[in-house]
Amino acid sequence: xxxxxxxxxVFRVFSYFFVTIFAILCLYPIIYAFSVSIxxxxxxxxxxxxxxxxxxxxxxxxxxxFDKGFWISYTNTxxxxxxxxxxxxxxxxxxxxxxxxxKLLGKRTWNFLLVFTMWFSAGxxxxxxxxxxxxxxxxxxxxxxxxxxxYNIILLRNAFSSVPKDIEEAARMDGSSEIQIFxxxxxxxxxxxxxxxxxxxxxxxxxxYYWSRMLLRNSQEQPLQVYLRTLIENYQKLYxxxxxxxxxxxxxxxxxYAIIICSIIPVLVVYPYIQKYFTxxxxxxxxKG
Amino acid sequence: MNDMIxxxxxxxxxxxxxxxxxxxxxLLLIPIILWFLxxxxxxxxxxxxxxxxxxxxxxxxGSDMRGLSNFVNIVTGVNREAFWGAFRNTFIISLYGLxxxxxxxxxxxxxFSEIRSDGYRKILQTITYLPHFLSEVTITGIVITLxxxxxxxxxxxxxxxxxxxxxxxxxxxxxxxxxxxPMYIITGIWKESGYNSIVYFAAxxxxxxxxxxxxxxxxxxxxxxxxxxxxxxxxxTLIIMIIMRIGRMLSVGYERVLLLYHPNTYVTADVLSxxxxxxxxxxxxxxxxxxxxxxxxxxxxxxxxxxxxxISRQISKTxxx
Numbered sequence: 349x350x351x352x353x354x355x356x357x358v359f360r361v362f363s364y365f366f367v368t369i370f371a372i373l374c375l376y377p378i379i380y381a382f383s384v385s386i387x388x389x390x391x392x393x394x395x396x397x398x399x400x401x402x403x404x405x406x407x408x409x410x411x412x413x414f415d416k417g418f419w420i421s422y423t424n425t426x427x428x429x430x431x432x433x434x435x436x437x438x439x440x441x442x443x444x445x446x447x448x449x450x451k452l453l454g455k456r457t458w459n460f461l462l463v464f465t466m467w468f469s470a471g472x473x474x475x476x477x478x479x480x481x482x483x484x485x486x487x488x489x490x491x492x493x494x495x496x497x498x499y500n501i502i503l504l505r506n507a508f509s510s511v512p513k514d515i516e517e518a519a520r521m522d523g524s525s526e527i528q529i530f531x532x533x534x535x536x537x538x539x540x541x542x543x544x545x546x547x548x549x550x551x552x553x554x555x556x557y558y559w560s561r562m563l564l565r566n567s568q569e570q571p572l573q574v575y576l577r578t579l580i581e582n583y584q585k586l587y588x589x590x591x592x593x594x595x596x597x598x599x600x601x602x603x604x605y606a607i608i609i610c611s612i613i614p615v616l617v618v619y620p621y622i623q624k625y626f627t628x629x630x631x632x633x634x635x636k637g
Numbered sequence: 638m639n640d641m642i643x644x645x646x647x648x649x650x651x652x653x654x655x656x657x658x659x660x661x662x663x664l665l666l667i668p669i670i671l672w673f674l675x676x677x678x679x680x681x682x683x684x685x686x687x688x689x690x691x692x693x694x695x696x697x698x699g700s701d702m703r704g705l706s707n708f709v710n711i712v713t714g715v716n717r718e719a720f721w722g723a724f725r726n727t728f729i730i731s732l733y734g735l736x737x738x739x740x741x742x743x744x745x746x747x748x749f750s751e752i753r754s755d756g757y758r759k760i761l762q763t764i765t766y767l768p769h770f771l772s773e774v775t776i777t778g779i780v781i782t783l784x785x786x787x788x789x790x791x792x793x794x795x796x797x798x799x800x801x802x803x804x805x806x807x808x809x810x811x812x813x814x815x816x817x818x819p820m821y822i823i824t825g826i827w828k829e830s831g832y833n834s835i836v837y838f839a840a841x842x843x844x845x846x847x848x849x850x851x852x853x854x855x856x857x858x859x860x861x862x863x864x865x866x867x868x869x870x871x872x873x874t875l876i877i878m879i880i881m882r883i884g885r886m887l888s889v890g891y892e893r894v895l896l897l898y899h900p901n902t903y904v905t906a907d908v909l910s911x912x913x914x915x916x917x918x919x920x921x922x923x924x925x926x927x928x929x930x931x932x933x934x935x936x937x938x939x940x941x942x943x944x945x946x947x948i949s950r951q952i953s954k955t956x957x958x
Contacts, residue, residue, distance in 0.1 A: 355859035359859045363747075367752060371760075371764040374764055374768055378779070381782075442665040445665060446665045447669075449662060452662065452666070453656070465673065473686065474680040474928060475683075477680070477697070496673075555771070557892065580782075605782065615770055620763065626766075
């Protein structure tokens with residue numbers, strides 16, 4: 349091994365130290381939220397919770413898990429995530445496949461029209477008026493009208509372009525149709541990119557908030573994020589101003605944190621398995637498109 | 638005339654024949670065309686409302702055309718203070734984001750590349766990417782609760798700031814204009830720094846080891862190594878990212894602002910996109926005025942990207958297009 353110079357050692361020690369601190373800071377709010385969510389009211393309100401929970405109690409979770417509104421919104425979010433991701437993938441996969449083909453007439457124009465949407469959007473109000481006009485104010489409307497992103501399509505298109513052409517030609521010789529070539533050759537050979545894009549879509553569906561809140565008419569169809577937000581907006585204020593607060597057996601903040609934790613558990617559970625895909629995805633897509 | 642028809646006929650026929658032969662390919666093209674037509678291009682027609690006195694009952698095509706009056710109105714009319722305030726805030730918040738938020742992922746990537754143990758580095762990276770995948774509602778929900786100060790409870794960050802005398806005790810941080818921007822920027826750094834470091838880290842990993850060895854032979858130290866090898870090696874990535882960043886300068890993440898601001902903090906927090914939706918959507922809204930703000934926003938944004946791209950092409954030969 350080569351010897352390290354003094355400045356290298358100094359820099360390395362500094363790197364280990366700083367990066368470790370930064371990672372702890374990134375994770376801290378989440379750990380803290382979890383600790384508060386399972387801590388006693390007195391311990392929390394007297395400021396004793398700094399990192400670890402104290403006076404363990406699961407009252408807040410009991411409230412969340414017996415709350416009907418929570419389960420309705422949770423099921424809705426599952427619906428949006430599953431059907432929304434499937435829909436987004438259907439549009440993106442078929443589109444990306446065709447756009448990767450040289451024999452497509454006007455290939456450059458079609459691709460330009462796609463990239464153009466990354467740089468120029470109609471803007472919030474024309475979008476809003478358009479959704480209203482098309483009647484996007486219910487569950488299926490939300491699934492169909494959202495979640496197709498040019499960036500993800502480009503990512504898939506680039507993956508399809510890099511599939512070797514000779515396999516396709518051999519299959520054509522054997523009389524395979526275009527759709528068979530797409531589903532039997534291109535899709536299986538682009539598994540990593542497909543996994544990455546599926547993940548991106550699923551996360552953005554799971555996290556979707558703004559348009560659901562603006563468009564959905566029926567509150568029974570609201571996703572979890574909207575439910576969580578209304579809770580944050582109302583709870584603390586309510587409990588701080590009303591007399592009931594003193595009689596509660598749990599801290600109002602514990603309840604907010606408990607819902608936050610419940611909303612991120614699915615993300616936390618799948619996260620370690622999927623993270624190798626998205627690092628690849630970010631670098632695969634390239635910035636030029 | 639006759640010649641042209643003769644020339645064109647076979648071509649049209651050829652196209653039709655091509656489509657017929659490859660009908661499955663064109664069948665697969667239909668979903669994406671329809672989707673983008675209805676949800677990306679059709680709304681662009683709606684931009685007309687920025688030039689109208691829009692009446693929802695009359696529709697986009699039935700409303701009276703008013704030329705540029707909406708634009709004149711936002712710049713000089715009753716909403717001018719809100720507009721110029723939002724205009725200023727948009728620039729200031731983006732600028733802070735650029736100054737504080739842009740370098741951190743780069744530094745983080747540099748430091749990550751120093752961690753020799755692959756396992757340990759991957760764990761740290763995985764942790765720092767995590768907040769990116771949490772929703773804005775979750776992230777802002779945690780932030781709001783951390784700085785909350787009420788009768789029965791005080792968030793831990795509020796407590797810390799009070800005890801360090803950085804903020805007068807008992808201040809409602811979320812409702813105080815002075816604290817909005819730091820809060821917004823720090824939230825952004827927490828959420829995106831780790832994830833944004835991915836692309837820089839890949840750039841550092843892509844630098845040829847030969848470059849480092851050459852510098853070592855010349856007796857260069859670590860600082861010179863970063864200065865003369867690592868940073869120049871990352872330059873193309875850096876420049877592309879900075880152009881993209883400048884291009885997005887005016888599209889400050891409206892969702893996060895919307896979730897973190899409060900009527901009391903509009904003076905420092907309101908940006909063009911939040912003003913656009915407050916004026917243009919909801920009861921008593923004026924869609925024409927709202928869209929005019931939106932167009933204003935996109936046009937300047939577009940101009941910023943084009944000029945940043947041009948400048949970069951001249952000084953560094955790297956550009957987006």
